[in-house]
Amino acid sequence: MSYALARKPIVVDALQYNKPERARFKEWSEGGIGCVHVTLAIWENARETLTAIGEWNRLLEQNSDLIALATTAEEIERIAASGRTAVVYGFQDTSPFEDDIELIEIFYQLGVRIAQLTYNVQNRVASGCWEPDENGVSKFFGRNVIAEMNRLGMLVDVSHCTERTCFDAIEYSSRPIAITHANPSEFVGTDIELNRRNKSTPLIKRLAETGGVLGLSMYPKIMRDGSNCTLDTFIDMISWTADLVGVDTIGFGTDYYDGWPESQIKWWRAGRWSRESAIPIKGFSAWPTWFKSSVDFPNILEGMEKRGFSGEEIAKIAGGNWVRLFRDSFVPIQMPAAASAA
């Protein structure tokens, strides 16, 4: 291993959605991952999400040798430096907020730091990527939710949203936003199973201009060549994106999941809102040979080094950019002294 990698840049995976269990935390440790943003809710309502948080709280206690909750960038750095993995709580839909603007602060108090506006379909806040292109952030609750997340220090994620929702979110958010897990559609092409999940070149440029970060994903259904995507092609995608917007906009968001029964797929695809999945369920995809689980993160960093990325560039893409965005995102907007004294 080279000098650059021996320095162990902090590695951040901006999206994993495993069945929460110790086997995964061990893989994180083995793969040298300093921080993972985990999903606690997709279709869960407020009450169900409280249960999910309770379960994670117990897991954190029982696995404190491997993981710890992080609610600030400083905590991420401290936990990673201790050789453990920092866990960032997040949602892939705003369903836990239900219709209540006050629930955002409640979940912030409970440690949640990232929320995707919607997952694939339309909700009260925004429209997901399966909906028509013209659907964006809703004029009232949607903008209220973004403003409230901005105020508190909860990062807006738009990975599964329509392009219009992504552009709207960038416009209405006073702080940079995240695309935690998606790939550039111009590089990947549209000949993939979930061709509405990836992001256009104009959107990635706009994200970069506004200080956001894009998490590139190894999820086979959104990679070029699917499960047969080679490490070389994946590194090509990193290079292509770096050529487009520079190295400061890029991170990883694997979308890795493990431990679920196949029945879980229907929950993700159809929730309770449909008796049948709207798109065919074909079972779990095979992960590529060079990324069979979190333990394979070093393969990617070594691949980047072989390709000629510098140690500094690797450190940014591996996790530095996410830590920077999290540092800017996870603290409340400071009110002027007069206002906060009022």
Added chain:
Amino acid sequence: MSYALARKPIVVDALQYNKPERARFKEWSEGGIGCVHVTLAIWENARETLTAIGEWNRLLEQNSDLIALATTAEEIERIAASGRTAVVYGFQDTSPFEDDIELIEIFYQLGVRIAQLTYNVQNRVASGCWEPDENGVSKFFGRNVIAEMNRLGMLVDVSHCTERTCFDAIEYSSRPIAITHANPSEFVGTDIELNRRNKSTPLIKRLAETGGVLGLSMYPKIMRDGSNCTLDTFIDMISWTADLVGVDTIGFGTDYYDGWPESQIKWWRAGRWSRESAIPIKGFSAWPTWFKSSVDFPNILEGMEKRGFSGEEIAKIAGGNWVRLFRDSFVPIQMPAAASAA
């Protein structure tokens, strides 16, 4: 009173949203109203709506001399013939269904027969009239909800929706739909407080072509000249609409409400989804002198008679059209014998 009115056509008010109490039921009786569609939920979730149904169930028991629940057109006719008022349970938003396609049948089992897709803003199902014009019925849950309402026999209402949602609902619904309470914007003009609530001429024509019914409303904020609208102008609106689409498409949906404290307005306008009302709250509007409450329904029927509407026309507009639509709407779609035997 003329022969036509002495025959007492059944009077249906397709939307009232009072604080539920006996004083209103007495007014219904005095005004000769045979059926009122009442609102049990706007922003209420499933659990809260169960409480609202429980409260209504008690009111029905305690006021059985004046009111009774109707779940079919036959029940409406029988209750009205007994001199009481038939109550039809309905929602002004699909929020009680939350994200669960199965909850529609649950509420149908509990007696709910009409549901508006959304109230003013965007939800998972559709977009309300305060949202941008291009927003309609959502591609997955929205269409699923309409199909499930069609299957069960729950009437789709789009009074507070965007025009696009109204057209989408007509297209996706296999059964006629209702606009229970709105006025023609071409007649009323846009110089009114809630100028996005009324309906365009092309939409009213499309509603008529597909067998739906429009409930004309005395709510001052959507009438020409507001609280100063005269009975003559209101009858003009009935005539104008009849000239446009014939007398079979027209009914009444007063949007009458009484008994609430002013604080209730904020709930209607902002629910829990905003700390402030998105549009200024100016207090309750004064109802016009010729329709100060439900007791004044005869004023309208007499005004129509003076204008030259025939007894048959008055009977249709007063309630016959609603009863016809309810008869076609409130029963489940009959499955073919082979399918139901399977």
